[in-house]
Amino acid sequence: MFTLPDLLKPNEHSTGILYLDLYEYIKSQIISHELTFNEKLPSKRNLAASLGVSIKTVENAYSQLLIEGYIHSVEKKGYFVSNLEHYPRQKENIKQEFKTRFQQTQYYVNLRSNRNAPEDFPASLWCRIMRETLSEHQEELFDTIPFNGLAELRVAIADHLRKFRGMEVSPDCIIIGSGTEYMYGRLKQVFPAESIAALPNPCSKRLRELFDNHRFMYETIDMNLDTSEPHLRIDQLEEKNCSILHISPAHQYPIGKVMTIQERLKLLEWLNNKENRYIIEDDYDSEYVLSGHPVPPLYSIDVNDRIIYMNTFSKSVTPSLRISYMILPELLMQKYMDTMSFYSCSVSSFEQYALAKYIQRGHLERFIHRVNRKNAIVRTKLLESLKSLENSGKLQIATQCVGSMLLLVLNTDMPDRKIKEILKEKSIITSMMSEYYADPSVLKEHIIVVNYSGMNEEQIKYLCSVLDSII
Amino acid sequence: MFTLPDLLKPNEHSTGILYLDLYEYIKSQIISHELTFNEKLPSKRNLAASLGVSIKTVENAYSQLLIEGYIHSVEKKGYFVSNLEHYPRQKENIKQEFKTRFQQTQYYVNLRSNRNAPEDFPASLWCRIMRETLSEHQEELFDTIPFNGLAELRVAIADHLRKFRGMEVSPDCIIIGSGTEYMYGRLKQVFPAESIAALPNPCSKRLRELFDNHRFMYETIDMNLDTSEPHLRIDQLEEKNCSILHISPAHQYPIGKVMTIQERLKLLEWLNNKENRYIIEDDYDSEYVLSGHPVPPLYSIDVNDRIIYMNTFSKSVTPSLRISYMILPELLMQKYMDTMSFYSCSVSSFEQYALAKYIQRGHLERFIHRVNRKNAIVRTKLLESLKSLENSGKLQIATQCVGSMLLLVLNTDMPDRKIKEILKEKSIITSMMSEYYADPSVLKEHIIVVNYSGMNEEQIKYLCSVLDSII
Numbered sequence: 037m038f039t040l041p042d043l044l045k046p047n048e049h050s051t052g053i054l055y056l057d058l059y060e061y062i063k064s065q066i067i068s069h070e071l072t073f074n075e076k077l078p079s080k081r082n083l084a085a086s087l088g089v090s091i092k093t094v095e096n097a098y099s100q101l102l103i104e105g106y107i108h109s110v111e112k113k114g115y116f117v118s119n120l121e122h123y124p125r126q127k128e129n130i131k132q133e134f135k136t137r138f139q140q141t142q143y144y145v146n147l148r149s150n151r152n153a154p155e156d157f158p159a160s161l162w163c164r165i166m167r168e169t170l171s172e173h174q175e176e177l178f179d180t181i182p183f184n185g186l187a188e189l190r191v192a193i194a195d196h197l198r199k200f201r202g203m204e205v206s207p208d209c210i211i212i213g214s215g216t217e218y219m220y221g222r223l224k225q226v227f228p229a230e231s232i233a234a235l236p237n238p239c240s241k242r243l244r245e246l247f248d249n250h251r252f253m254y255e256t257i258d259m260n261l262d263t264s265e266p267h268l269r270i271d272q273l274e275e276k277n278c279s280i281l282h283i284s285p286a287h288q289y290p291i292g293k294v295m296t297i298q299e300r301l302k303l304l305e306w307l308n309n310k311e312n313r314y315i316i317e318d319d320y321d322s323e324y325v326l327s328g329h330p331v332p333p334l335y336s337i338d339v340n341d342r343i344i345y346m347n348t349f350s351k352s353v354t355p356s357l358r359i360s361y362m363i364l365p366e367l368l369m370q371k372y373m374d375t376m377s378f379y380s381c382s383v384s385s386f387e388q389y390a391l392a393k394y395i396q397r398g399h400l401e402r403f404i405h406r407v408n409r410k411n412a413i414v415r416t417k418l419l420e421s422l423k424s425l426e427n428s429g430k431l432q433i434a435t436q437c438v439g440s441m442l443l444l445v446l447n448t449d450m451p452d453r454k455i456k457e458i459l460k461e462k463s464i465i466t467s468m469m470s471e472y473y474a475d476p477s478v479l480k481e482h483i484i485v486v487n488y489s490g491m492n493e494e495q496i497k498y499l500c501s502v503l504d505s506i507i
Numbered sequence: 508m509f510t511l512p513d514l515l516k517p518n519e520h521s522t523g524i525l526y527l528d529l530y531e532y533i534k535s536q537i538i539s540h541e542l543t544f545n546e547k548l549p550s551k552r553n554l555a556a557s558l559g560v561s562i563k564t565v566e567n568a569y570s571q572l573l574i575e576g577y578i579h580s581v582e583k584k585g586y587f588v589s590n591l592e593h594y595p596r597q598k599e600n601i602k603q604e605f606k607t608r609f610q611q612t613q614y615y616v617n618l619r620s621n622r623n624a625p626e627d628f629p630a631s632l633w634c635r636i637m638r639e640t641l642s643e644h645q646e647e648l649f650d651t652i653p654f655n656g657l658a659e660l661r662v663a664i665a666d667h668l669r670k671f672r673g674m675e676v677s678p679d680c681i682i683i684g685s686g687t688e689y690m691y692g693r694l695k696q697v698f699p700a701e702s703i704a705a706l707p708n709p710c711s712k713r714l715r716e717l718f719d720n721h722r723f724m725y726e727t728i729d730m731n732l733d734t735s736e737p738h739l740r741i742d743q744l745e746e747k748n749c750s751i752l753h754i755s756p757a758h759q760y761p762i763g764k765v766m767t768i769q770e771r772l773k774l775l776e777w778l779n780n781k782e783n784r785y786i787i788e789d790d791y792d793s794e795y796v797l798s799g800h801p802v803p804p805l806y807s808i809d810v811n812d813r814i815i816y817m818n819t820f821s822k823s824v825t826p827s828l829r830i831s832y833m834i835l836p837e838l839l840m841q842k843y844m845d846t847m848s849f850y851s852c853s854v855s856s857f858e859q860y861a862l863a864k865y866i867q868r869g870h871l872e873r874f875i876h877r878v879n880r881k882n883a884i885v886r887t888k889l890l891e892s893l894k895s896l897e898n899s900g901k902l903q904i905a906t907q908c909v910g911s912m913l914l915l916v917l918n919t920d921m922p923d924r925k926i927k928e929i930l931k932e933k934s935i936i937t938s939m940m941s942e943y944y945a946d947p948s949v950l951k952e953h954i955i956v957v958n959y960s961g962m963n964e965e966q967i968k969y970l971c972s973v974l975d976s977i978i
Contacts, residue, residue: 096798104765118767159648159649296576380821381829386858
């Protein structure tokens with residue numbers, strides 16, 4: 037039966053808007069079955085008079101109930117309660133203390149990440165460029181972005197690649213996206229569904245997880261490390277029927293090795309031997325070399341347009357900037373346009389404008405050089421400190437690695453799990469070489485992969501003293 | 508044979524750095540086979556003397572050639588040219604005029620997009636908030652972001668949903684991502700691989716393309732429009748063995764219909780009838796109502812935690828801002844964490860901070876109200892103008908639609924393809940109802956879907972006069 041609500045008495049549920057309060061009141065009466073199916077509601081005029089509100093208020097409440105189906109109207113007869121069975125019982129108030137359950141543990145020494153130290157990022161410079169972008173591009177910020185990213189940024193990237201990587205790239209073949217991980221999702225879709233990819237073994241665990249998550253079929257291809265010239269077992273590519281190879285010729289992680297020109301030529305031979313073969317060249321980290329010159333990418337010597345080139349800016353501006361890009365061969369770009377140009381670009385225009393300025397003005401290059409100089413100093417100090425451990429026979433240092441990493445072969449029988457555990461207790465987080473293998477075996481144990489980017493002297497001393505004490 | 512380079516004479520290929528010029532010179536000699544396999548290079552000292560450069564310069568050039576494998580060293584004998592067969596011929600200079608081949612055609616009247624007019628976006632307000640963010644959060648901008656987004660933004664979203672959508676949500680179950688399209692890619696990965704999704708028929712073509720692209724198996728479920736209560740054929744969900752339903756109960760596009768409480772309860776019944784069933788509730792556009800109050804989401808009456816809620820901010824701040832979010836049921840969130848928390852958050856922290864401020868200060872609500880008021884005026888004017896066409900029997904207006912859209916049923920025999928073509932010639936871009944069907948048939952023809960958000964009076968007049976002239 038309809039009972040008048042106490043509308044004028046504000047209560048904790050009150051919205052402060054009369055018609056909404058009335059709507060909520062009647063709705064709750066229907067849900068709780070105090071108003072039953074086909075029961076007639078008071079006329080708008082009567083209800084308004086009884087409540088001392090305007091007819092408009094009642095009208096608004098009824099019309100909201102009508103839209104949502106709680107009531108229905110019968111011409112010339114008025115409004116009636118609709119049928120409402122099985123309305124679920126109200127959820128308990130699940131409002132809860134905001135847990136920060138996803139917080140990551142912080143370690144004093146992090147040998148896993150080759151991230152630069154926070155203070156190395158050009159914070160105030162980047163903020164200045166963002167401010168400038170706000171003043172200069174205020175209007176454009178509200179325009180729609182082309183699916184493959186702002187022309188300004190793509191041109192800046194093409195120029196950068198021409199000058200510093202020896203690559204001739206049309207800005208039209210560049211696709212901007214929010215992070216490399218995002219790119220793989222797109223990339224999978226331009227390949228035939230049944231394509232089998234090849235990942236080097238060992239390689240980053242994250243890469244395998246990414247391929248797993250995208251349900252990207254893949255095989256692992258062994259790196260032959262026993263010869264004087266460690267190399268990828270290209271023969272396995274044929275054997276395992278792979279048509280796409282994912283590789284970082286400038287720095288195959290975690291081996292830390294540069295692919296020689298001979299091996300590159302063999303890869304190109306495989307690539308051109310059959311239709312529909314592609315190489316995904318992840319050039320991440322390629323500019324971070326401690327001495328000499330970055331090695332030219334495979335992309336620059338491919339003449340058949342079969343290489344997908346990928347890179348990211350997270351390491352070179354700020355880790356919280358999610359901008360990556362990939363360069364597609366003409367054929368794949370065509371397919372991308374046909375099937376995926378309806379996707380919006382996943383990076384906001386503001387940060388694309390800012391990044392374009394950052395690159396054009398040479399800040400990217402200067403940043404890379406600064407970090408490289410700094411890492412060279414860290415490397416020297418680290419090697420000095422490790423030397424005495426090597427001299428006392430506790431470990432061997434493998435320094436063939438390019439980039440800001442090296443490998444430590446520990447002279448111990450402890451299983452890797454145990455080594456990690458002990459180091460973790462001492463607030464040192466690390467990865468062991470064995471973890472990078474798809475098929476971990478004891479034969480690959482006892483090797484720590486040391487990413488030393490951003491380490492300071494204190495941390496180096498601490499690491500060495502801990503290593504000294506546990507071996 | 509080794510011939511001395513003209514190092515001191517700068518040429519167009521010169522890098523300006525001596526050792527790099529020397530490295531490039533020797534490399535090109537090896538590639539062109541002027542230096543042949545196993546040929547000995549001059550000693551560093553001799554070459555330095557001949558060229559009048561420091562030994563260090565030669566050393567750097569040789570060491571770069573060594574790393575890349577163009578030369579090798581033999582102890583106590585010196586440096587030798589390595590084997591280099593099949594070096595590909597150099598690519599022609601493909602540097603080309605930057606084509607803008609992906610530019611979209613602009614139309615005078617765009618009835619396809621329900622985007623607000625550019626001038627309606629709060630440009631200067633948004634820029635002010637971005638400036639503030641730069642001053643206040645400069646340091647935090649360089650921190651790593653949790654995989655599911657900044658806590659600040661997730662808390663702001665949870666508060667907004669509590670106040671304005673009647674939803675109780677823990678910020679821990681919210682995942683921030685760069686656009687709704689991105690979200691589907693992730694979402695697919697938390698469901699079992701063999702899950703079959705259900706898409707309403709008709710629905711947005713983009714949605715079907717998105718599911719196709721992600722290789723997300725789906726069936727289409729008919730909307731029954733023939734009864735007085737148009738509804739989704741829930742019986743087909745069982746029949747077609749679907750376990751996931753994608754739906755927008757607040758505004759099923761392009762029908763433009765609000766789902767009644769009766770239909771919602773039936774959906775929940777289906778949902779709870781069997782394990783592992785889920786509903787993806789895309790609540791896009793739900794707050795854009797022309798009169799009355801936004802309809803509460805299905806999420807708010809689900810007690811079994813089986814609904815994935817999705818929404819985006821592109822329409823409410825600027826289209827160039829790529830921030831969406833989804834709310835996962837506890838069970839799926841657990842799976843997401845187990846398998847995908849290694850993914851980085853795909854939105855940069857800067858814009859997350861700015862958006863959190865924008866929401867917290869009530870700008871989002873104010874913007875929505877402003878746009879709704881404006882659209883109500885456009886609707887009135889549009890209906891007025893169309894009235895005379897309806898009176899002369901040229902079309903019927905279907906106004907049951909919520910949101911800023913309506914349907915025009917043209918009194919014509921022209922096929923839809925022809926109608927679109929004629930309108931396009933007159934610079935009016937539109938979609939016909941038939942295009943939204945997975946199985947277009949002539950029975951569904953002659954209905955124009957009019958999205959009028961952002962239209963001005965001139966455009967309304969023009970549209971009506973064109974319609975008048977072609978029917």
